Structures are given as structure tokens and as C-alpha cells.
Amino acid sequence: MxxxxxxxxxxxxxxxPGRVSAQxxxxxxxxxxxxLQQHPGSVDGRVLNEALFEAADLDxxxxxxxxxxxxxxxxxxxxxxxxxxxxxxSKGAENVSVLLLKAGADVxxxxxxxxxxxxxxxxxxxxxxxxxxxxxGADPNAxxxxxxxxxxxxxxxxxxxxxxxxxxxxxxxxxxxxxxKVALSYAAGRAFADIAQILIAAGAHADGVWGHALTPLMxxxxxxxxxxxxxxxxxxxxxxxxGADPxxRDDRGRDALMIAAxxxxxxxxxxxxxxxxxxxxxxxxxxxxxxxxxxAEIRAxxxxxxxxxxxxxx
Numbered sequence: 001m002x003x004x005x006x007x008x009x010x011x012x013x014x015x016x017p018g019r020v021s022a023q024x025x026x027x028x029x030x031x032x033x034x035x036l037q038q039h040p041g042s043v044d045g046r047v048l049n050e051a052l053f054e055a056a057d058l059d060x061x062x063x064x065x066x067x068x069x070x071x072x073x074x075x076x077x078x079x080x081x082x083x084x085x086x087x088x089x090s091k092g093a094e095n096v097s098v099l100l101l102k103a104g105a106d107v108x109x110x111x112x113x114x115x116x117x118x119x120x121x122x123x124x125x126x127x128x129x130x131x132x133x134x135x136x137g138a139d140p141n142a143x144x145x146x147x148x149x150x151x152x153x154x155x156x157x158x159x160x161x162x163x164x165x166x167x168x169x170x171x172x173x174x175x176x177x178x179x180x181k182v183a184l185s186y187a188a189g190r191a192f193a194d195i196a197q198i199l200i201a202a203g204a205h206a207d208g209v210w211g212h213a214l215t216p217l218m219x220x221x222x223x224x225x226x227x228x229x230x231x232x233x234x235x236x237x238x239x240x241x242x243g244a245d246p247x248x249r250d251d252r253g254r255d256a257l258m259i260a261a262x263x264x265x266x267x268x269x270x271x272x273x274x275x276x277x278x279x280x281x282x283x284x285x286x287x288x289x290x291x292x293x294x295x296a297e298i299r300a301x302x303x304x305x306x307x308x309x310x311x312x313x314x
Contacts, residue, residue, distance in 0.1 A: 029060035049076035049084075056084040056100070059093030064100070074105040081112035082120075089117035089133060092126040097133075107136045114144035122150035122166070125159040130166070140169040147177040155183040160194050167202045174204060180211015181219075189219035191227035193234040196220075206242035213251045217244040221256035221272065222263045233267055246277045253284035254292075261289035264298050269305070279306045 052072040055064040064084070068074070077083055085105040088097040097117075101107065110116055118138040121129040130150070134140060143149045151171040154162040163183075167173070174182045181189075184204040187196040196216075200206055209215055217239045223232040236256075240246065246256050257277035260268040269289075273279065279289050279302050290306070293299045 029055075029058060029063055045071050045073070048072040050078075052076065052084045053078055053082075053087055056088040056093055056096045057091050059088070059091065059096050061095035061099050064096045068099075068103055074100050074103050077111075081110070083109050083111075083117075085109065086111055086115070086117045086120055089126060089129045090120040090124050092121075092124070092129055094128050094132060097129060101132075101136050107133055107138045108142070110142075110144075114146075116142045116144075116150075118142065119144055119148070119150050119153055122153040122159070122162060123157065125154070125157050125162055127159070127162045127165060130154075130162055134165070134169050140166055140171045141175065143175070143177070146179075147175070149175045149177075149183075151175065152177055152181070152183050152186060155192070155195055155199070156186045156190070158190065158192050158195065160192070160198070163195050163198055167198060173199060173202050174208060176210055180214070182208065182210055182216075184208070184216045185210060185214070185219050188216040188235055188239065189223055191220065191223040191231040191235050193231050193238060196235050196238050200238060200242045206239045207244045207248070209248065213249065215244060215248050215250075215256075217246060218248070218250060218254075218256045218259050221260040221265065221268050223265070223268075225263070229265065229267055232265065233271055236268060236271055240271075240275050246272050246275050249283075253282070255281060257281075258283060258287075258289045258292050261293040261298055261302060264293070264295050266298060266301050269298070269301060273305050 048067050048070055049072050052064060052067045055067060074084060083105060085097060085100045085107070086109060088100060108116060116138065118130060118133045118140070119142065121133060140151070141149055149171065151163065151166045152175065154166055176182055182204070184196060184199045184206070187199060206216060217236060220232060220236040220239055223235070249255050255277065257269060257272045257279060260272060282288050290299050290302045293302060
């Protein structure tokens, strides 16, 4: 949660004995409800709103209802510009979200980063929250200040079921964020094969060229080291089967094979060469995949491929 002003801690000490974070959410809710009953009218609107943020964070629907009746506002914002609905969305507080929406909370509100409640839910993989917000009229394509859409956020987080929900809701599949990536770029780079398959089936451009002339296949070729190699291979294979060209070059003149060599992905090298990649190609600096490989075993692996290619050409 965001930092709170000193006045909030002072009043919270009256409303809640002990530290909030030291108690399970159910006990916090029960304690807060009891204290609010014992101290009616003891706090002003500003603190009521702060308490509403707390209730949204913990999904304390009964308390949120009481706070609204005492004067808390669904339009109030915290220091990050987030409303109680924004907080509830990111925390998966479905009960409070239903209450806030019925009370007139703005499903299109943007916090200081430009994020809507739906985007905040997507970032945290809150599937039920996302569905609730979409049913309430949330725009599945509303992006933040970095042009990150809910679909991009859900893809980056690896939230497959949420990606399916957003695709069904009409998300723009190839929306580009300010880093020059689309959802499929993130799926490929993180080796989320299942998500890549969903996106391709929904119309994602498997051979699209975006920021720095990078393609999803290039991102798959250099996938994150913490991703299982099998997932990286499966993702790259899906892209190749969907029409990805292994001979495309980025703005450095590097192709997917060069990127795989630099990242040390031996199995990826095999797959790319099987699909037409050429280990003798050079980038804009005159470097081949062998030159770019940081590991001796990868250089040796590429030399064997190059030697076989020369032998086959004779």
C-alpha cells in the first residue's frame, strides 16, 4: 500500500488497536468494524476516505459500506491518484469492488500513472476482478502513460486465463507500448508458449517487426534465462509455424540465430538452423553468430553446424 500521512496513523491507532499488518485480514476487518461502532463521528471525511482505502485493500465489504454511509467518497484518491476501486482491483477485493461499483465508482478512473482499475487488476493477475470490471463497462484497451494495455500487462505477468478473458473482451492484439513491444513480444521473450499460442490464434502477427526492428522470434531466441529451455523452444516453434522469418534482422543487423548464440541457447540454435538460419551471416559490425557467442561450447556448437553446412554444399 502507499505511504499514508501522519494523521492517518494517529487516527488508525484509535480505530485499530495494534498494527494492521500484524493481524490476519479477517481480524483487522472485525476490529475496525468494532471500533467504528464505538467511535461514531470521531473522524473527518479525509480519514474516512483513508479508512475506505484500507477496507478496499483488505476486502472488508461491510466496513466499506459503513464508511460510505458515514461520508467516505468513492471519488476520493490517495497520493498515487488511485481510488478505492483501483486499490480493490489490484488486490482482488471482489466484494468491495461490487459495493463500490454499485455506489457509483468510476470504472474509467486513471491514477497518476494513467492506469485504470482494469489495468491494475491485469498487472496483478486478478481474473475475477477483471471480468467484473469488464462487465461494468471497463475499456479493455485503456492504456497507461507508457501505452501498456491490460493485455500487455497480463501477458507480461504470465496470466494465461486473464489473457483469454481480455482477448474475448476485444483487446487490440498488436497494441504497441512505448518500449516498442506488443503482447506477443513479451510472451515470446518470457517463453510463455501457451500465451503465445492464444495470441497467435487471436490474430497476433507472428512475423511482425516492432521496436528496434525486433520480431517475436528474436525475443523467443533470446528468451529469459529463468525460463525452461523447452518452453523457449516451444514458443519459437509456434512462431516459425505461424510464419516467422528466421532471416529477419534487427536494427543492429542481427538475426534470431545471432541473438540465440549471444544468449547461449544451444537448442534454439539447432531449431533456427533447421529452419533456414545461416551461421555465416554478419551483423552491421561484421560479427557472426560464432563471434557473438559468449561461451566456448556455443562457439564450438556453431562451428560444427558451419562445418556441416560447408560439407553439405560440396
